[in-house]
Structures are given as structure tokens and as C-alpha cells.
Amino acid sequence: MTLSETAGPRLTLRGPAHPVWRWREGTGLVLLLAVSILAFSIAPVGRLLSAALEGGFVQFRAVLDTPEVRQATRNTLAVAFGSGAVAMAVGLVFSLALAVTDMRGRGAMAFVMVLSLMIAPQISALAFKTLAGPASPLLKLVGLAPAPGTPNPMLGEFGIILVMGLHHAPLVAITLAAGLSGLPRPLVEAALLDGAGPLQIVRRIVLPLLGPFLLSAALLVLVAGTGNFGIPALLGMPVGYLTLPTLLYQKLASFGPSSINDAAAISVLIAGLAASGVIAAGWLLARQQSRLEADFALEPFWRLGRARLPVELAVWGFIAVAILLPLMSLVATSLVPAYGVRLSFESLTFAQYGEVLFRQDLTVRAFRNSMLFAGAAAASLCCLALVFAYLLDRAAVRVRTPVLALIELPYAAPGIVLAIACILLFIRPLPLLGFSIYATPWIILFAYHARFLAIALKPVLAAMATLDSAVEEAAVCDGARMGQRLRFIILPLVLPSLLAGGLMVFLLAFNELTVSALLWSAGSETLGVALLSLEDSGLGSEAAAVAATASALVCALMLAMQSLARRLPENALPWQALAGRRIRENS
């Protein structure tokens, strides 16, 4: 899930015009940066490649050239392209509606849309799974449930494409919102003066200018779709529909470490598929780059007039069906005593909540672990992000660009690939140190650091780039050492961005399943792992209770972020950027 910071064409970073004093200090911090990159990016990738190619290229091909891998590759591509198309269609319509029309309640619409992205994919999948099919408590309640023996339409390819498409639609919408807000208003105003209708403006001006953003959004969802694990794990594995990430998981989970080299080969294939998308995006974007100067940013120009209410109702209707209804179904499922029982006042029970929140060690521990891992990763990444952003901000572009690319690598790669790389790195005791962090919580924390460093870093880097170096120079003249300058001058100035990045890391790590599904051990189960385990035990109602509680926590956290919004830089929260601008009073 890449959010606004990574979306869209790359930022053109300003070149170094830095005085010499900047290079005379901070050797220790530079060393920290170097070690982090070595540990989080270079070592995992290197180890993965060496394991995949250990038996030579012939062996590598033999692993990949099996019917199951070929089938899983076909499935992965079908799911990635299918869900990508759904996400593009929904995301485009949504972002346009929010950016160019004068609908009311756009802030709330954007909030719910982003909420649906921030709810873990495996929870979305579970929610949709309970929504349809003969066991659906909501359908049963209104007497519309299909007869027993009817397969659940959400299980299999169709369901995966639908759920993944809807889940990734906000990603598209956020990316496009970044593009839309950068479109020059004068162009639209000129067209309006010439008597062009709003639809014409959208078709002839807005969409063509949005081209590069459409492309980057499409590739973003393709890559996300290729690497997604949570949705095919819940909707595909039960019916034997395997994508590459779920095939990999199944192999490793069922055959153990003996299959690790096969797993490495498959994960190189997944990474290759994802990377070809990223490289294609870079190439196409580089060709298309035409930067627009947007001194006057786009504002809603489509007055809906009498159509406003129906359009608003349609948007809310869509949100209700695609986002709220599945969540309601999830809650309904958590309230029945056994899966398949009809929900009624007599059968309604809260026993599942008592069971998963207070009684069962595993789920209680999973809530605590996910909080702890996500919190620890967010806190420590905030510190690293501050230092690294400071160092990178004053580094030459030729240093900064490759360093940023390396930091981005473990995040851009599908999570399952990173997980395999971590297993390979740590399954043997560490050289020199003689102990292993495999099968301890530390391996999960390590993986979270590698994966989410880019998320924590980007907003701080952007904030750092806008700082005037004169303030710091004044401090240098006053004899402030680097540590003092960082703490007393830089930190207060970039604090909001630092917090925004940290909260995003917390949310992503809290929801995470892909990495921990392979790295958990006794005592370090995360929420995602507990959810899969309950589903696998056939405890559908308990799984729904865990999912509903986790979603409520995420929603509460987002509301807390919203209440901080006034202290954050403009558009620091993804749903603010999505909601579009307010209409000026006078126009």
C-alpha cells in the first residue's frame, strides 16, 4: 500500500548547494545509514538471489517450470490485471467526482474510502466472504440467502478480483488526486469561458493531462495485486485457487525448510513480475514527463445543480454496498454462536468477543504483539527517518538517488519475498555472534524495519527539503553541534511529518499479515496470523470477532489522526488529499 508520498511522478529533488561545514561532522550517523542499508536492503536481496540460484540456472528453471507454478503464475496475472482494472475504474470515477464536482460531504466520503484501504486486506476478504453465499448472516436475515449447495461467489477468481479491486481502488484514487490537485486551474477556466461543458473539460483537458498519473496508478495496483497475500489466502486457498504468493506460503508451511530453495526461486519470480511493472512505469513516466506549473491549483468546476443530490446519493450508495455492508456482515457473523446459524435475537451472542479478547491466550497475545511490534517499529523508524532524512537532504543527488532506491526496495518488493529473504538470512545462527534470531519476535521486528523504512522516511524527506538552511547556519555560527541542531531546530520543524509517517507505519504494521505469516513463532503471533489460524480451525465467528475488533481499532486510530489534522501540514493525511479543495467563496 503506497500512499500519497510515493504516488505519482517522482519529485525532482533539488541539487546540493550546501556549504562545506555540513560534511565535517556526523560520521557516526553516516555509518548508521550505511549499516541500515546493508542490513535492510542489500543483505536480504543478495541472500535471496544466491539461494535461488544455488543449484545453478538449470535447477532454478526446473523449479519454476512445473504445472503448479505455471498455473499459479497465470492466476497471479489474472488477479493482478483483473483487480487492477476494477481498481482503476472505481478509483478514477471516485477521484474525479471528488476533485471536480461540488458534491457535499466530500471529506467524509474520502475518509471512508481511505478507511477501506487501511483495513487489512485479509479482513476485507473475510468480510466479503461472509457477505455472500448460503451462510451469509445478512442474506439469511432478509431471507435472500441462496440454497445450501450453492458455492460462495466470493471464493475463487471472481471474488479475489472483486475484493482486491475494491481494496486497491483508494490507492488509485489517492494517486490520481495528487495529479488532479496539480492541474492548472487557468486551463479549466479558459475552457469554461469558451463555453465548454464540464464533461467536455473532463474528457478533453483533465483526462489527457492526467495521463502519467493514470499510468503510475495502474502500475501501482498491478504491483500491489501481484504481491497481495491476504486476499487470495482467504478467498483462494480454501478452494485450491493458488496465486504465486499463496503457493509459496503453502509450500513452505507444509513442507518446511526443505523447500526453502524452491521458495526462494518462486519468490524471485514474484519479485521479477513486480519489478518489471516498476521498471516499465519508470520508463514510460520518464518519456511522458511534462511538468505543469500549477500556481493556481484545480478546484471543483462542475456545478451539479439539481443533479447534486442524486449524485451524492449514488456515491453514498456505492460506499454503503462496497465498504459498509461487508463490514456489517462481518459484525453479524461475529454475533452468531456457530457458523451457519441464523442470526436472531435468540441466537445473538457476544460470547465470541469474550473468547477472543479475554479468554484465549493466542488472540489476546496477538492483539498485544501487533500493538507492540507496530509501535516499536514506528517509534524506532521515526528516529531513523529523522537522521536519515537529514543526511540524505544534504547528500549529493548522485548519492541520494541510489540510496533512496535501495531503501525503497524492501517496500516495493512483495511482502512474501521479503519474508523468504529474512528466513534465508536468519535460519542459521548469525556469523560471529553465534545465535539465531529465527523463531524469535526480533525477526519480525527486523522485517518491519526493512519493509517500512521508506514509509517513515518519505514525508520527513519532503519536509526537510522545504526547510531554509539559513536557520541551521545561524545555529552553526552559534556553535550548536549537530545533535543539538537536530533536536532543537530540525526536529520541531519536521515533527508533524515525522508523526504522520510514524502513524502510517503503525497502521501498516498493525494490519500486516504477509511477512508475519511466514516469520511467526510461539509467542510472536500477530493479529493476521491469529485470524488465519482461527479461520483454519473452522472458528468463523471467532475470526469475525477478531477482524471486527481490529477494524474498530484502525478506525479509531484514523479518527485520532483526523483530530490532529489541523496541526499537520496540509494534505499530510491521505484522505485530505483525496477530498479535493474547498470551493472558493467568491467564484
Place this chain on the structure above:
Amino acid sequence: MHRLLSLSLGLMTSLAVVTTSAHAVDGTLTLYTSQPNTDAQQSIDAFMEAYPDVDVTFVRDGTTKIMAKLEAELAAGSTPADVLLIADSVTMEGLKARDLLMAHPDADVSAYADGTHDAEKTWFGTKLITTGIMYNTAAGMKPASWQDLLKDEAKGQIAMPSPLTSGAALIHTATLVDNLESGWGYYEGLAANGAQASGGNGGVLKQVAGGEKLYGMVVDFLPIREKAKGAPVEFVFPEEGVSAISEPVAILSSTQNPDAAKAFVDFLLSREGQELALSQGYLPAHPEVAVPAGFPDRSTIRVMPFDAAKALADAESNKARFAEIFGQ
């Protein structure tokens, strides 16, 4: 002389007391189990009530998967697991052959029939769990034989667990292949009839109870228990017989806390532990403990014979063959 003897006897007794207290049962214990989460937690809670100084945690996954986890941990140097409570004795025999299990010579197995536990007392069967057929009560055809699953009425309507996840399913597959005349042909027939094999028994229960499939191959206690809660399901013991596993418990030789581990094993084998299994809806291994509601009498359950040594030798090839037939 007499006084001397009684003195020394007294000394010995007090020494014995000291020794027992030195072996106080406390500390932590990690259980790796394939029991459904709720059952595992109940077993642990009951044990901790009897031994309040022991802190037990558990890890749950299908037997095949939890063994894969154990293997990975052993490869990395050590495992946190102390006690295993998994589906089948075949897996236990495999571990025993590699010297990974610790014998518990003092375990009281006097009430149990031979064969329900290892003669060298490394693993002990705790229950009798059979695999039969479940169906949704809305189904038209009521199955009575394994062959009924090959009928047209069951086309595309069968869910079954995969040996790639479940230990019970691995034993079940080996048993059916050995006992049914058609052997692997039976499974090929199931695949041709659109049977879907994936995950563990819990998933099968969910699909049939939810009505997404009408028939399932599944372990007995799940549907019998859910039926009591109101789920629209029935369980049948097919006429050819059922396959059976014993959900054995064993201590890993690498355990740091053998005393607590032995206490846990003793607890599961005790009358109290067996009554607990009964209350959870399992058929207890202890022959004198009653049968849970919904089960026929022990003597009427026909268990198909099964060659454990062969199953152990064939485990990997059976998994591969199964995966091939069902395209996994």
C-alpha cells in the same frame, strides 16, 4: 537395631519429601498442538488450575504445518516447544526414530489398551478421532458409504481436508487407499467428481455448515459438536468403516522443563483429563470414560485397519500423490 532401621526409614522418607519438592512443577511450558484454538485453551486452563505454578502457552496449526514449523526451528538451532499434542502417532513414530522424543516411563497407562500408546512410552494416545462423512441437512442424498461421494448428487459438492495441512487427513488417505478396493482410484474418482481438497478439517466444517458444499470428509467431533450448537449438519460413520487417529501427546527431548511436561502428559491421561475431552465432545481414549452425546457406542464404531509403518514410510509420497491428483 530396630530403632536404627526406623530412624533410617524416617530419614529416607524426609529425603524423599525433599526430592519431590526440589522437583516442584512450575515454570513455563510451550505446547505445539493441532487442536482447534478453543479446545487447546480449555485443556491448558484445566491443567493450570491443577498446577497453578506452571504457565502454559500454545501454538496451533495443522499437524503437517506445525511439524514444518518445528523442523524449521530445529534447523535454526532450537525450538521453544516442550510438548506436542498432534493428530497422529505416525508423525510421532517419525520423531521418535530421530530421537527427538523423551520417554516418560512413569506414565500411568494401566487403564489403556496396548497400541494406544508407544511401548517405550514416548507418546500416548489421548482420544479416538475418526474421519467419516458429514453432510448439510439440506442435502438430498444422505450418504451411507464412501462410494456415495462418487455419485452424481455429490458432484462439485464435496469438501475434504488436505494432507498438506492436516495429519488426520494424511492418515485417512493412507487408510482409505489401503482398504478400498479401488485404492488411489477412489481419490481420482473424487477429483473427477469435483471434490475440493484444501486446508484443515475446520475449513471443511465451515463450508458444509455454511452450505457452500453439501458433503465433507471430516473428523467426527467437529460436526457432532456443531450440530449440538444448532448448525444444520449430520455426521455418518460409513458402512465400510472409518479411519482413526489417537491425537497423541509427547514430550520433546529438548524440553527445558521435563517435570511440567510430564505433569501435562499425566493430566491428559488422567481420569480428569479424559473427562475434559469428553466434555469437549471428543471420544476419550480411556475405555471407562463415557461417550459424548451424539456418538454411537464404542463397540459399534468400525475402524478400518491401518499399517502405521507403511504410512510412515509412504508419508511424503502420499502427500505428493495427493497433491498431484488434486492439483496442488
